Amino acid sequence: MVNLSISLLFIFFTLFSSSSLLARATSSGSPDTQSFLQCLSLRNNTFIPNNITYTQNDSSYSTVLNSGIFNLRFASPSTPKPLVVITPIDESQVPPVVECSKEHGLQIRIRSGGHDYEGASSVSQLPFVILDLLNLRSIDIDVESGTAWVQSGAIIGELYYRIAEASPTLAFPAGVCPTLGIGGHFAGGAYGTLLRKHGLGADHIIDAHVVDANGRILDRESMGEDLFWALRGGGGASFGVILSWKVNLVPVPETVTVFSVQRTLQQNGTELLHHWQSIAHDFHEDLFVRVIFSRIGSVETGNATIGVTFNSLFLGGVDRLLSMMQESFPELGLVREDCEEMSWVESTLYFNGFPTQPLDFLLNRTALDKRYFKAKSDYVTQPIPLAAFEGIWNLLYEEEAAGAVVIFAPYGGRMNEISKSAIPFPHRAGNLYSIQHLVYWNAEDNAESEKYITWMRKLYRYFGAYVSKSPRAAYINYKDYDLGQNNLGNTSFAKASIWGTDYFNGNFKRLAQVKAVVDPGNFFRNEQSIPPLYYNRKN
Ligand SMILES: Cc1cc2nc3c(=O)[nH]c(=O)nc-3n(C[C@H](O)[C@H](O)[C@H](O)COP(=O)(O)OP(=O)(O)OC[C@H]3O[C@@H](n4cnc5c(N)ncnc54)[C@H](O)[C@@H]3O)c2cc1C
Ligand SMILES: *[C@@H]1O[C@H](CO)[C@@H](O)[C@H](O)[C@H]1NC(C)=O
Ligand SMILES: *[C@@H]1O[C@H](CO)[C@@H](O)[C@H](O)[C@H]1NC(C)=O
Ligand SMILES: *[C@@H]1O[C@H](CO)[C@@H](O)[C@H](O)[C@H]1NC(C)=O
Ligand SMILES: *[C@@H]1O[C@H](CO)[C@@H](O)[C@H](O)[C@H]1NC(C)=O
Ligand SMILES: *[C@@H]1O[C@H](CO)[C@@H](O)[C@H](O)[C@H]1NC(C)=O
Ligand SMILES: *[C@@H]1O[C@H](CO)[C@@H](O)[C@H](O)[C@H]1NC(C)=O
Ligand SMILES: *[C@@H]1O[C@H](CO)[C@@H](O)[C@H](O)[C@H]1NC(C)=O
Numbered sequence: 001m002v003n004l005s006i007s008l009l010f011i012f013f014t015l016f017s018s019s020s021l022l023a024r025a026t027s028s029g030s031p032d033t034q035s036f037l038q039c040l041s042l043r044n045n046t047f048i049p050n051n052i053t054y055t056q057n058d059s060s061y062s063t064v065l066n067s068g069i070f071n072l073r074f075a076s077p078s079t080p081k082p083l084v085v086i087t088p089i090d091e092s093q094v095p096p097v098v099e100c101s102k103e104h105g106l107q108i109r110i111r112s113g114g115h116d117y118e119g120a121s122s123v124s125q126l127p128f129v130i131l132d133l134l135n136l137r138s139i140d141i142d143v144e145s146g147t148a149w150v151q152s153g154a155i156i157g158e159l160y161y162r163i164a165e166a167s168p169t170l171a172f173p174a175g176v177c178p179t180l181g182i183g184g185h186f187a188g189g190a191y192g193t194l195l196r197k198h199g200l201g202a203d204h205i206i207d208a209h210v211v212d213a214n215g216r217i218l219d220r221e222s223m224g225e226d227l228f229w230a231l232r233g234g235g236g237a238s239f240g241v242i243l244s245w246k247v248n249l250v251p252v253p254e255t256v257t258v259f260s261v262q263r264t265l266q267q268n269g270t271e272l273l274h275h276w277q278s279i280a281h282d283f284h285e286d287l288f289v290r291v292i293f294s295r296i297g298s299v300e301t302g303n304a305t306i307g308v309t310f311n312s313l314f315l316g317g318v319d320r321l322l323s324m325m326q327e328s329f330p331e332l333g334l335v336r337e338d339c340e341e342m343s344w345v346e347s348t349l350y351f352n353g354f355p356t357q358p359l360d361f362l363l364n365r366t367a368l369d370k371r372y373f374k375a376k377s378d379y380v381t382q383p384i385p386l387a388a389f390e391g392i393w394n395l396l397y398e399e400e401a402a403g404a405v406v407i408f409a410p411y412g413g414r415m416n417e418i419s420k421s422a423i424p425f426p427h428r429a430g431n432l433y434s435i436q437h438l439v440y441w442n443a444e445d446n447a448e449s450e451k452y453i454t455w456m457r458k459l460y461r462y463f464g465a466y467v468s469k470s471p472r473a474a475y476i477n478y479k480d481y482d483l484g485q486n487n488l489g490n491t492s493f494a495k496a497s498i499w500g501t502d503y504f505n506g507n508f509k510r511l512a513q514v515k516a517v518v519d520p521g522n523f524f525r526n527e528q529s530i531p532p533l534y535y536n537r538k539n
Contacts, residue, residue: 032104033083036129039100040086044093047086052093054085061085065122068111068132070179072372073449074119082109082122082130089135091243095215097131098241102213102523109526110241112152113181117375117479120237120526121184126488131241133183134365141166141249147206148172151244152183156190157348157362163249164345164359171252171344174201176351178362186245187236188477189425193313193351196413197285198250202232202423207246210239213523217243223518230514230530233425235476235503238511238530239518252344257314257321258351259338262307264296269308270389272331273408276310277383281412281432283328286315291408295396306393313347371440372449373403374456377478378435378467379427380408388466395462400455403440408433426505427473435467436478457482476503476528485527493533500530509533 033055040047050058054065064085069075083106086097101108107128111121114132122130133153139162140149150159157178163170173194175185190201198204207220208231218240220228230239263269273291280289289312296307310332314321318339325334342350349357352368361367396404416429427434437459441452460482464472474483483499485491493500493512500508512533515522522532 036084036100036104036106039103040096043096043099046090046093047096052087052089054087055083056081064132065130067366068114068130068134069119069122070113070115070368070370071117071119072370072443072446073374074123075370076446079119079123080125080128082124082128085130085132087132087135091136091209091217094131094211094241094243095217097129098211098213098523099215101129107526108241108524110183110237111181112183112236113155113179113185115177115180116184117373117477118481118527120479120528124526133181133241133243136243137182141170143167143170146170146249146251147246148249149207149244149246150182152181152242154182155363155365156180156182156185157364157367160345160348161359161362164343168254168343169251170249172201172247172249173198173204176348177368178348178352179365179368182245183242184236185477186247187231187234187242189233189423189475190477191409193288193290193347194250194252194315195415196283196288196410197315199414199418200233200423200425201247202425203418204248204250205232205245206248208232209243211241211243213240213519213521226510226514227518230424230511230518233423233476234507234511234514234530235424235479235528237526238515238524240524253315253317254343255317255341256344256347257316257318257339257341258312258347259314259321259334259340260309260311261332261334261338262309263332264305264307265393266305268331269293269306270386270393272310273308274383274386274389275331276329276408277380277432279329280410283410283412284324285413287321287324287328288313288410289329290410292405293396294405295401299397299399304397306396311351313351317341372442372446373438373440374449374453375436375438375478376456376460376480376482377475378437378460378463379431379473380433380435380467381430382466383432384466391462392459395455395459398455400452401439401459403442403452404455404459405438405440407436407438409436420505421507421510424504424507424511425476426507427475431468431473434475435463436475437463471501471505473505474499474502479528481527483528486525486529486531488525488527491531493531496528496531499528503528 054061107124107126109130111132136151137154174190175192293308297303410433411431420426439456511530515530516532516534
């Protein structure tokens with residue numbers, strides 16, 4: 001008897017230590033991968049092993065799992081692993097995955113581009129499967145009506161490329177990094193260089209196909225306006241599996257102009273940045289000038305300084321840009337040599353740092369190097385006082401800040417005209433700009449990742465005095481579990497409101513009410529999903 005349990009223990013031990021891939025699910029003992037797979041095949045015989053479904057026994061499991069994780073913090077051996085990764089090649093394969101996960105008490109993690117800042121599309125603390133939509137990525141552009149249907153698994157680089165292929169004067173106002181997935185990105189808002197002229201990606205969604213918690217495929221008409229509202233900015237993963245979006249494209253001129261001008265602290269970087277804060281939101285809406293700053297030089301050799309880069313897209317030619325800058329921001333001293341004219345689609349390559357790559361670089365899902373990072377966001381309603389920048393520079397001179405970057409993105413223009421409740425994304429009039437705080441580190445430093453995360457929290461505390469308060473607003477697409485987490489998705493509305501109002505301000509309650517109607521059993525849930533708020537209910 002004793003021997004038997006020792007050998008059983010031994011078997012368990014070797015199982016766990018020899019395969020770091022074993023899900024926590026296995027230890028919690030319950031769900032049976034085989035019966036989940038059987039459930040799928042009973043509904044449809046197209047779930048081919050090692051092709052559409054990948055279990056821990058399949059040779060491609062790790063490759064398929066890890067290729068969809070952008071933040072390497074969530075691809076470590078100790079990260080909880082899914083029982084199965086499912087990569088449908090047809091939309092009809094999605095409802096069975098929802099139904100069988102539900103039937104077998106498994107969590108579902110939906111993945112489109114895998115760029116989630118907290119790894120929410122690839123990691124769960126409960127037994128789970130990953131539904132990876134990377135093969136559902138058709139893009140159908142209709143130039144005549146200026147619209148497009150885009151499947152969730154497409155990346156935005158593909159969308160930009162296909163739009164430009166169809167017309168030189170159409171564009172879409174979404175994010176900068178070309179490998180973002182359409183599914184998660186549009187669900188959280190989606191902003192980029194066209195924000196001041198055209199608003200967010202989510203502002204331009206006109207229809208959607210979604211699989212709900214009952215496995216039904218709905219469109220805008222059949223889902224109704226409440227759910228359609230919630231999908232456009234309420235964040236992915238709370239309401240269903242978005243299969244595709246229909247969007248309105250926006251007009252752009254055939255020629256746009258870009259520039260990147262860096263000023264160090266010795267070149268008045270602080271004063272220029274301080275001044276930028278009170279003017280950039282008020283520039284002509286054709287002019288988007290963001291600021292990116294980080295430490296440059298070397299602390300050891302004593303020439304460390306801050307590089308403050310003014311990085312701009314102008315919707316027009318260089319002559320008009322120069323006269324506009326002369327009028328609006330002469331202090332920057334922009335000259336013609338700083339500027340370059342190009343097409344809008346070329347500007348998307350310029351903004352992600354690959355100006356010399358051929359356009360088909362935009363189609364490459366693995367174009368960008370994966371990183372270890374932690375990020376946070378803020379919104380600013382009053383300029384940060386000049387003296388306060390000194391404290392920011394001091395933090396950036398600290399050791400942990402070698403890979404730190406802060407980005408200020410101007411609001412104003414179109415963003416001021418859209419009501420705060422038009423879609424769940426609430427950050428509109430009244431905001432001068434948004435901030436993204438980022439810190440990157442290397443694989444060698446990953447053992448000390450806590451050090452960098454702690455530094456990021458310190459930077460965020462410092463900024464606290466100067467940014468929006470009550471709530472301290474944040475962007476759901478820059479997901480941050482420090483703001484508060486659901487207890488395995490099982491948290492009261494009141495508790496979730498702590499982070500819910502940071503992301504959605506006054507729209508959080510309506511999101512929770514919609515959730516109660518469309519997913520009352522809270523099947524679609526994660527650490528920061530919208531909790532159901534039951535209303536119209538006696539007692
Ligand atoms: C390098 C980098 C650059 C970025 N640049 C920008 C930028 O310029 N502008 C901007 O606005 N944001 C930017 N972001 C943030 C980005 O918008 C979010 O990370 C977004 O959620 C990514 O979407 P995804 O599909 O790639 O991510 P995923 O990790 O696949 O998904 C994100 C969340 O949405 C859920 N989800 C995914 N697909 C679906 C679906 N089909 N149906 C329902 N739920 C789904 C996931 O479960 C997860 O909770 C950037 C992120 C990175 C890493
Ligand atoms: C099974 O999936 C295939 C595509 O993969 C689809 O053509 C077929 O209609 C599905 N069958 C059922 C019964 O849903
Ligand atoms: C495997 O899946 C791919 C799509 O990812 C498909 O093109 C291919 O035909 C499948 N192979 C088999 C053997 O079914
Ligand atoms: C994995 O392989 C083991 C040993 O062959 C087998 O017992 C188990 O059922 C397999 N699991 C799955 C999910 O196929
Ligand atoms: C910095 O600003 C001051 C005052 O605004 C100005 O006199 C000076 O020439 C500027 N220096 C540089 C390098 O731009
Ligand atoms: C700092 O000094 C190094 C060499 O001493 C030089 O290469 C680098 O450009 C300098 N950086 C700055 C920001 O001045
Ligand atoms: C995609 O980009 C990566 C990194 O630049 C490169 O290694 C790879 O070859 C590219 N793939 C294609 C198909 O171009
Ligand atoms: C969720 O919380 C409720 C109330 O506290 C509890 O009854 C229920 O068991 C919890 N469910 C899970 C999955 O933890």
